[in-house]
Amino acid sequence: MPRIAQYNFKKIEKRWKDFWDQRGFFKVDTSTPGKKFYYLNMFPYPSGVLHVGHGRNYIPGDAIARFLKMRGYTVLNPMGFDAFGLPAENAAIEDKTHPRQWTIANIEAMKRQFREWGIVYDWDREIRTCEPEYYKWNQWLFLQFYKKGLAYRADALANWCPGCETVIANEQVVDGRCWRCDSVVEKRKLTQWFFKITEYAEELLRDIEQLVHWPERVRLMQRNWIGRSEGVEIDFALAPHPSLPSPSQGRGDGGEGGEELGKELYSTKFHPARGASRCDQHTRHICTFSESVATA
Numbered sequence: 001m002p003r004i005a006q007y008n009f010k011k012i013e014k015r016w017k018d019f020w021d022q023r024g025f026f027k028v029d030t031s032t033p034g035k036k037f038y039y040l041n042m043f044p045y046p047s048g049v050l051h052v053g054h055g056r057n058y059i060p061g062d063a064i065a066r067f068l069k070m071r072g073y074t075v076l077n078p079m080g081f082d083a084f085g086l087p088a089e090n091a092a093i094e095d096k097t098h099p100r101q102w103t104i105a106n107i108e109a110m111k112r113q114f115r116e117w118g119i120v121y122d123w124d125r126e127i128r129t130c131e132p133e134y135y136k137w138n139q140w141l142f143l144q145f146y147k148k149g150l151a152y153r154a155d156a157l158a159n160w161c162p163g164c165e166t167v168i169a170n171e172q173v174v175d176g177r178c179w180r181c182d183s184v185v186e187k188r189k190l191t192q193w194f195f196k197i198t199e200y201a202e203e204l205l206r207d208i209e210q211l212v213h214w215p216e217r218v219r220l221m222q223r224n225w226i227g228r229s230e231g232v233e234i235d236f237a238l239a240p241h242p243s244l245p246s247p248s249q250g251r252g253d254g255g256e257g258g259e260e261l262g263k264e265l266y267s268t269k270f271h272p273a274r275g276a277s278r279c280d281q282h283t284r285h286i287c288t289f290s291e292s293v294a295t296a
Contacts, residue, residue: 043082046106047091050113062119080127086166160188231268
């Protein structure tokens with residue numbers, strides 16, 4: 001039985017990686033006729049380098065792109081870097097490095113790691129969101145929303161991480177702590193920018209039915225995210241009380257002292273309200289939070 005030669009993976013894999021690069025194997029001409037497929041994986045944050053968790057995401061994507069290419073598809077599989085944010089800046093500060101130098105160095109390191117993993121992209125289409133050539137279009141788009149009245153400022157509660165010194169999403173709060181630095185997350189009332197997506201809620205909800213190829217569980221998630229409900233707004237008159245601030249201090253919609261304060265509530269079940277004996281306000285309600293801060 002012949003002896004099997006030792007597999008020299010460094011030599012063999014380098015040869016084929018060089019071959020793919022020289023032939024431009026993964027460069028794409030989108031005007032080519034025939035079957036096409038666009039595969040877009042999420043962009044990594046260059047606040048560090050790639051780790052095994054990234055491999056779980058990008059290696060299967062590369063396998064799918066190669067499979068479709070072997071099936072005769074023209075596969076557009078680009079890559080970019082979500083490089084414009086506080087996580088990268090905070091990591092640079094901790095390393096005592098200028099944020100741009102830190103970010104660009106991590107991007108180049110990630111690209112080398114992708115190559116070591118055998119993952120290939122059409123790098124001619126690379127996007128770096130920290131470059132003016134990219135974010136100038138974000139600024140342009142924001143101005144279009146603002147001109148149309150679809151971007152506005154308002155006060156709202158947000159998850160504030162004192163460790164990262166930034167706002168984080170609900171999904172990034174795990175057991176009351178920041179998923180990144182494990183700091184205890186605080187609720188803060190902040191003036192923020194919002195997009196008025198409620199203007200398109202009905203259209204979005206209606207057109208979910210056209211997404212026939214989406215799994216039903218995903219479509220249900222989208223419906224719940226839009227959160228449409230039908231109900232009525234009910235005005236409750238609140239009798240003045242010595243412990244409550246007067247309407248002139250900005251609470252309620254009453255007039256001078258002695259007049260009733262008003263509370264407007266929304267309910268999808270308004271019939272039981274006729275027999276209501278009290279109104280409770282949630283401790284996380286923006287008004288409750290504002291009053292507790294003001295009186296602290």
